[in-house]
Amino acid sequence: MDEFEKAFRASGLKITHQRMEIYRELARAKDHPAAETLHKRLQQKIPTISLDTIYRTLSSLEQHGLICRINSREKQARYDADRRRHHHLVCTQCKQILDFQWEAFDRSEPPAELKHWGRLLRRDVILYGICGKCSESM
């Protein structure tokens, strides 16, 4: 968390109570919550916190590379504070998002034809499927 404060100061962003709690809540959550979900959870600690602040904070944090916005297929954007290299597995039924590592993929080289395209910055794998629990109840 100290590291977070440092990174935050380094980016010229002020440390506020709301920001700290938003980040803390996101870091604790393992379900890649949407802004609204975070808002509901945080209201217990900070009853006056507004949804706008959640949006603005998530947006700042993302711009400074402290968190990631996940591409799910849903309307609501979902966020992830885990900055270690990992990928996502999405249940298209219950919308649960699971993290997983795939080192073999991370080590692999993208196709040679992309060499001259430009500068590659990031590579994401998203697997879609139906989780065990949802399969049973269908």
Place this chain on the structure above:
Amino acid sequence: MDEFEKAFRASGLKITHQRMEIYRELARAKDHPAAETLHKRLQQKIPTISLDTIYRTLSSLEQHGLICRINSREKQARYDADRRRHHHLVCTQCKQILDFQWEAFDRSEPPAELKHWGRLLRRDVILYGICGKCSESM
């Protein structure tokens, strides 16, 4: 295109002028257009076509597996009529989406730990970066 008609009939969907043109336009386009982009292009051929129809048609086509909705990081959903297995490379600057094949990836096995998660249906790779043109102009 005949194949498309067949698939459409098989799904119990009526063949209408609008639907045919929407699909034709999407199949011709190589830039993964958004609904609004398609709408603009189609207005030259069918001046009265409405944006709602584009949305409804894209949605039907996607539900029946005839086209794919692409996860970009933008607000607007973008679509792809190419059903061959391929992946996407996104320029985060100009939003261009490029198709590419990655057979080595397609042949690879996902991590063993996912074996018992459920039923995997689909795997997408999205590479992000800055294309050559955008790099120059920065």
Place this chain on the structure above:
DNA sequence: GTGCGTGCAAACGGTTTGCATGCTT
């Protein structure tokens, strides 16, 4: 003729923004 598909307009919902106030620095 039946009922799905279309166009129109209005609603929806997640996200963004303008503004006055408050708090970090």
Place this chain on the structure above:
DNA sequence: AAGCATGCAAACCGTTTGCACGCAC
């Protein structure tokens, strides 16, 4: 003291929906 961050409310904008008419079947 200066200016970014917050809360409120309103705007935004891509997408969805209700309804009446029209067209594919």
